[in-house]
Amino acid sequence: MSYVDPSTVISPKTSVSAVRVLEDKQEGSFSIARIRYDNEDVIACRWNGSDSEPSGHPNSRGIPTWFIIPTEIENDILQGVIKRAETDRSFILQELVALKKELSDFKHTGAGTHITIYQLKKIRSLTDANLLVELVRTDNDLKKLKVDVFDMDNKGTRTKDPISLLGEKLHLSLVRQID
Structure with missing residues (x-):
């Protein structure tokens, strides 16, 4: 092969x-x-x-x-x-729905940026996580909530790749900028 x-x-x-x-x-x-x-x-x-x-x-x-x-x-x-x-990976879209629900229920108190780590529940491959990131970045509802995706390296510096492999589970970090 x-x-x-x-x-x-x-x-x-x-x-x-x-x-x-x-x-x-x-x-x-x-x-x-x-x-x-x-x-x-x-x-x-x-x-x-x-x-x-x-x-x-x-x-x-x-x-x-x-x-x-x-x-x-x-x-x-x-x-x-x-x-x-x-059809082939519907769990990714189910994960997006769950993520959107969690973020839409979030009540921010105070000004500034809120950072949350969303632990993926069903996604276990990097390719599937990459597609979820793409869906998060292009979803109109999440754009209205000003959600963005980023990652931090082990020194606390933002990286260009939004996927981490932490604790043997994939995580997303999401940031919401509050005006």
Whole structure:
């Protein structure tokens, strides 16, 4: 079996960082990811490798790379990922509903920023957590509540990757800025 894990596809190294795989259909099929390309967050896709084509497509001289989705069709691609998740990974959408309920019931007292750690209940893979982060960031109700997602490293510094692996369970940190 020749299959390149899409989370490891970081070429060209001078342009690609923060690869967050949203959907991985495994060997011989495709992957969709949110990546940082030249310091801009974009949606990208690739055909995963197989025994006959180990590096998949696209590739550069046999090194796996990503195809950047044009901005005009990013939303269409994301809607397809969400539609497939409704069938194949519905627990992600259930987790989003639970998260939204918890945050909508929150009563903030005082001014400033409130930070809460939301422990994921049903999600156990990084790909599933990445899709949940994407859903949180694009959900209109959560935008109205001014919810954002970020992470902290072990030194307390904010990182660009919003997913942590803490205590062997995935967590999200959510911040709400109160005006």
